[in-house]
Amino acid sequence: MSREGAEYALRARADERDRISGDLLDLESHTTYQLLKGAALDGVTGRRWAAVQAALGRLWLLNDAYRAVLRDAEQVRATRAKLGAEQLAQLTELLSGTSVVLRAAAKPVEQRSLLPDADERLTLDETVARMDGAFREATSALNDIDAVWNAVLPRLDDAERDLREIRDLERELGESVDLAAQESELRRMRAALLTDPLGAGVGPDLGGVARVLAEVRAEVDQAIVVKREYAARRENLLAALDRVRGAESEARLAHGAVVVKIALPPQASPRSRVEELTGGLDALDVSADTWVVRARRLASLENEAEKAADRARATAKALYGLVGRRDELRGRLGACQAMAVRKGMAEDPAASACFERARALLWSAPCDLTEAAAAVDTYQRAIHGGKP
Template identity: 45%
Template sequence: MSAEGVDHALRGRREERDRISDGVLDLDAHTIVRLLQTAPLRGATARRWDQVRGRVALLWALLDAYRAVVEEAERIRGTHRRLGADELAELTWLLAGPAVRLTPDTGPVERRRLLGPGEQRFTLDEAVAAMELAFHDVTGLVAEVDAAWNAALPRLDAAAAQAGAARRFLHELGEGDPDLDVCEREIERVREELRHDPLGDGGRDLERVAADTSRLHERARRAAEVRRAYGRRREALRSLLGRVAAAEQESLRARDLVVAKIASPALPALPGRASALNERLAALDAPSSASSASSAGPAEAAVPEGGARGPDAIGDPGGHGGGGWLERADLLAALERAAEEALLQSERATASLRELIERRDELRGRLEAFRARAVRLGLAEDPALARAHLRARDLLWTAPCDLRKATEAVNGYQRAIQGAAG
């Protein structure tokens, strides 16, 4: 290597050393690396760190050895204004030869067996390549841990915030929820697990905890909402149950009509749930009413619903053992769903029953249309057509009507007209 080559190579190695040093120092100061070095790790994260920790030691050992070679080259070049053959040979060996020495006791234990009992030598390029591999291994673990924490901790914080909001709703209701107590403990347990083992199974636990917290928050929010608007919700439900009762009565009338008008009809099942649903509505207030009546004075007990306390004021069930607003909100929601379902079933049953009458009326209309066509074609006095028309008419205007036979008779009359006209 010439003097110019030595100077060029040395400048490059100085810049390379500074960049590598900065990168290794930044890695060593990284928050996650510090936590991995100091935190009591557990599980999968502890196992991964045990594997990677040796790579950190190797990285520092190689960097120290690399610096020593470059500093020695700088020293020689700095003490000789003009380089002789001996200096050029020594600098060439330092900058291009296997001058980087890694002794067994400076490397990690797991590498000493691989490297053998003696020292290992690298060129500067080989040392850089080995440092790059070790750096990649360490940063890979750092990236995994960082990704795990970034994915989990915000969701855990969100779950904790939801639990806090649910707790405020419960305070408004004057109630407690053992399930929420368990959920809050689980949030802290998962947080502790993620702190010590971010690569472990805490993420799967987080899915369950987040779902449970969301459910409990929604339940508490709904209960608070029900408490604030209970009077209106109850009256709306009472009105809905009135519609259910009316719809069921309409289904009964339609059924009676069909039984009288249609022979052997395939009748849909009629729900008949209005009475039971009204009993559930009455039972919705029973525990709180008994509790309120036993604890209130005569004047308070005499306040009518919708009176001075407002249209939503009712006895608060939160202070007795018969269940609180959480339970009442669940019962109210279930009753509303049941009422909507009962109304829909009754309306569908009525529509199905009416279709049978409509089918008979449609056949009557078709028969008259075919009769008008026969008249236009001059076939009204045809004896066979007249008998076919009379048979179909007798079937359609006789109660109860056999729809299957009537349909066959109308279709037969149509075919007879087509045959006679052809």
């Protein structure tokens, strides 16, 4: 090396040493590193962390040897204001030669031989490369463990919070829900995440437990609301049943008015659900079920009452619609007759027979709409020469 090259290399190595020291201090103070240092790890994580610890042990040995060489180089540089040939040769050897000495490690007796183990000599660049490999091994493990903890621990915390809140709500409700299995599973998952995050694999199981807790939480919330508002909701349900009675009465009136005009199948007769729903409410009033179950039953009754009223109104509308359909077919038949006159087919025997059949069906009571519609179609084809 030239004098200028040696001076530059020494300054660069000093900067490199400071940067490496800073990185190692950052690693030592990393939160996850501190947690893992004192943790009782096992499984996949335990094996990987043991390998990391071994790598870090090698890193610190390399770092000590690396720093010792730089101290020697700085002492050589400090001996004279201007480097002489001897000092320059020493610096060149320290900074670019195989100046880092790794002493052979002591081995257990069962691993020794009678021949001495040779020390290993490395350049500064080779030493830094090995330290970097060990450092990357450690940070890779930290990143992988952090990724698991960051992804799963917040979800686990949320599930445990849901469980605590359910327990608080149970005290308010005065009833309990059997969540012993979920509680035990959450404890197992947390222990697994702390001792073996890389091998725990609790994500899918946690999702199932979280869903159960969310459903139970919603049910307990609803049960508390029902307990507080039961009297008011009961009155609302009674009003809803009155609306069902009214809608079903309208459907029966519609059926009575339509059945004399339109041929209806037996199943078209409206069926009432009022008695069934009223019986359900009476049973709920004296039920010994928990409020969670009663809330579910009350919500079902409310929903069924609403659907029964809607169904009865739809039935009445559909029944009256059948009369409208008959009137529409009558109008269509009249329009076809007018067209037959314009086309000079009013006296055609075949067309006239079709017309009379359709007319007889549409003006009979009760009217068979299916046959009447087919008869109108037949008449329409007859006056169009067999075309639709």
